[in-house]
Amino acid sequence: MPDLTLVIGNKNYSSWSLRPWLAMKQFGLEFQEFRIPLYTPEAVSQLSQYSPSRKVPVLLHGNQQVWDSLAICEYLAEEFPHLNWWPEDKNARTIARCVSAEMHSGFQQLRQNMPMNCRAKLPGRGMALGVQKDIDRVTTIWRDCREKFGIDGDMLFGQFTIADAMFAPVVLRFVTYDVQLDHIAKNYVEAILAIPALQEWIKAGKAEQEVIPAYEF
Numbered sequence: 532m533p534d535l536t537l538v539i540g541n542k543n544y545s546s547w548s549l550r551p552w553l554a555m556k557q558f559g560l561e562f563q564e565f566r567i568p569l570y571t572p573e574a575v576s577q578l579s580q581y582s583p584s585r586k587v588p589v590l591l592h593g594n595q596q597v598w599d600s601l602a603i604c605e606y607l608a609e610e611f612p613h614l615n616w617w618p619e620d621k622n623a624r625t626i627a628r629c630v631s632a633e634m635h636s637g638f639q640q641l642r643q644n645m646p647m648n649c650r651a652k653l654p655g656r657g658m659a660l661g662v663q664k665d666i667d668r669v670t671t672i673w674r675d676c677r678e679k680f681g682i683d684g685d686m687l688f689g690q691f692t693i694a695d696a697m698f699a700p701v702v703l704r705f706v707t708y709d710v711q712l713d714h715i716a717k718n719y720v721e722a723i724l725a726i727p728a729l730q731e732w733i734k735a736g737k738a739e740q741e742v743i744p745a746y747e748f
């Protein structure tokens with residue numbers, strides 16, 4: 532039995548859960564997942580049992596609790612250093628960390644107005660004030676990374692890294708809300724969608740029955 536457990540939320544909605552889940556799948560780690568359907572009467576007590584922040588994702592590794600998506604990815608990069616979690620080149624690695632942190636702490640308008648919802652198709656919805664600015668910044672990041680560092684693959688830094696895991700939920704948002712994109716961003720969206728583990732997540736998300744009104748229009 533693997534001693535790694537990732538506690539996640541609803542696959543349809545929980546964008547933060549998707550990030551470390553996808554990274555762990557892509558790097559071939561064996562782990563158990565434990566899903567807590569969010570915003571149910573039982574959710575708060577379940578969350579407090581596993582997560583000091585009462586939020587998901589949380590990684591349980593032996594006695595170690597690691598909460599927060601980016602902290603989980605960094606923890607795994609230290610625990611499994613033989614895997615290429617970050618780009619090898621120092622400059623690329625620095626930029627990968629910058630854009631991952633920028634994703635983690637920013638894009639509030641995009642996140643708030645275009646919540647992740649794998650099973651929904653909402654073309655044109657969610658375009659509130661400030662959302663286009665966030666979209667433009669995301670696509671600028673994608674273009675810069677692809678042009679400067681993406682030579683040996685289809686991902687932001689060529690091969691899959693934590694940076695791609697951080698942006699994967701944005702890809703799903705762009706699909707749900709049918710956001711108009713330039714060709715570099717479109718190609719990147721296609722490349723992320725082609726990842727079998729991501730398709731597995733989407734399928735599971737679509738099969739979920741729970742509805743969280745706050746994340747629906």
Ligand SMILES: N[C@@H](CCC(=O)N[C@@H](CS)C(=O)NCC(=O)O)C(=O)O
Nearest residue numbers: 540545546547586587588599600601
């Ligand atoms: N900064 C945190 C955010 C975690 C977060 O907001 N998780 C949401 C689900 S996507 C959650 O657990 N919400 C439950 C709640 O607030 O009760 C991370 O990166 O992991």
